[in-house]
Amino acid sequence: MREGDGERAVGQYPDGTAEEALAYFERKYTDLAGQVTLLEQRAKRGAPASDIAKAVASLRTSVAGANAVGDLASLAARLDTLGGTVEELTEQQSAEAKAQVEQAVAERTAIVVEAEALAAEDPARTQWKQTTSALDSLFTRWQTHQHDGPRIPKNEANELWKRFRTARSTIEHNRKAFFAELDNQHRDVRARKTALIEQAEALIPRGADGVPEYRQLLDQWKLAGRAGKRNDDALWARFKAAGDAIYSAKAEVDAKDNEEYSANLELKLALLDEAEPLLKATDRESARATLLSIQQRWDEIGRVPRDQVRPIEDRLRKVEAAVRRLDEEHWERNNPEKKARSEGLASQLTEAIAKLQQELDDAKASGDQRKVKEAQEALDARKVWLDALQ
Known part of the structure; x- marks a missing residue:
């Protein structure tokens, strides 16, 4: 094959025609040209510069002594061009790699900052379920970033991991201390509530008479605090069962009393029918005497069912207030001092009217x-x- 001003033997092809021999060596050139073209396409797609550089060097050797027929000089020129492209690609990829590393450091730093913010929370105010879940999520992000992200400088990676590990250790320490203290508190509350339950159960044999003391125990129960949901539910069930037994006995007593007092209620309702016309009375003496008689009989009748005490007492109070107003109005009208002042002023007004009538x-x-x-x-x-x- 001609090269510049000279020629170079590229091989022999025995037992074939000249056309077959030429086609064979042309195919070898076509194969080399295809490899150069493929390398050019890889470079355009941003293949690693080091890989392109190695391929260029290898192809230069192959083209320089190729046993092929074709424009080998153009292939060498294209490889020279690719060599310049490799340098540009190396600079570009280095810049991109640097930017990726900086971004990776920023992302991993953000994970650390979030973990440190969780570690800085007040343990007494921390929602531990949410905080633990958030920390697990951050650790998963860290592992994914470490596995799938670009490698970052060892010193920075170690420093960030040290900060993250410290934050995680702080959170775990605070969580254990919080729940240890909470367990102590729950233990104390359980002891107090168990004592209240025992006192309440001791009141059951006293029946209705135990109600006042049970109410005091209930007030103490409300102030005792929490012993944990599971324990609280079980403790409250026992305490409430004792209260139900006490109030059940009281309900039986109340039912008997109500039955006994029902007749008294009927008598007091009849007295109210007698008393309520006094709401419109104008005779003070008569109204007062009638009310006094009603009050004496009212007291003699005795107790009524508990749920009727307030309604009938309110009706009687209204009658008493009406009769009291009759007394007040009477004394207001017959107050000697006020009467004297009124008569003196009336006399003056009468004289003034007579004088003005004459002037008119x-x-x-x-x-x-x-x-x-x-x-x-x-x-x-x-x-x-x-x-x-x-």
């Missing part, structure tokens, strides 16, 4: 309309005051 007559006789008007207005005003006083 004189003004009418003189025909002075202005004086007539003034005298009439003054006279009308005094008459209104006198009517109000009387």
Whole structure:
């Protein structure tokens, strides 16, 4: 094959025609050209620069001494061009790799910062279920990032892992300390509530008489605190069962009392029918005497069913208030001091009215309309005051 001004033997092809021999060596050239073309395409797609460089070096050797027929000089020129591309690609990929590493460091740092924020929470206010779940999620993100992300410098990786491990250790320490303290608190509350249960159960034989003390125990129960949901439910079931037994005995007593007191209720309702007409009474003496008689009989009747005490007492209180108002109004009207003041003022008003009447007559006789008007207005005003006083 010609190379520049000379020629180079590329091989022999015995037992074949010239056309067959030429086609054979042309196919070898086509194979080399295809490898160069493929390498060019890989470079365009951003294949690793080191791989491209190795392939270029290998193909240069293959093209330089190729036993092939074709434009080998153009293939060598294309490989030279690829060599320049490799340098550019190396710089580009180095910049991209650096940016990826910086991004990876930033992402891993963000994971560490989130973990440290969880570690800085007040253990007494921490929602441990959510915090533990969040920490597990962060650790999973860390492992995924470490496995799938780009490698970061060892010093930075070690420093970030140290921070993350410290935060996780702090959280775990705080969690264990919190639940240990909580267990102690629950243990104390269980002891207090168990003692209250025993006191409540001791009241059961006393029946209804144990209600006041059980109510005091219930107040103490509310202040005792929490012993954990599972324990609280079981403890409350025992305490409530004791209360149910006590109140059941009380309900039986109340039922008997209500049956006994039902007749008293009927008698007091009849007295109310007798008393309520006094709401419209005007005779103070008669109303007071009637009410006194009703009150005496009311007290003699005795107790009524518990749920009826308030309604009938309220009705009687209204009657008593009405009769009391009759007394108050009477003494208001007959107060000696007030009566004396009223009579003195009435006398003055009467004299003023007589004087103004004379002035009005004189003004009418003189025909002075202005004086007539003034005298009439003054006279009308005094008459209104006198009517109000009387």
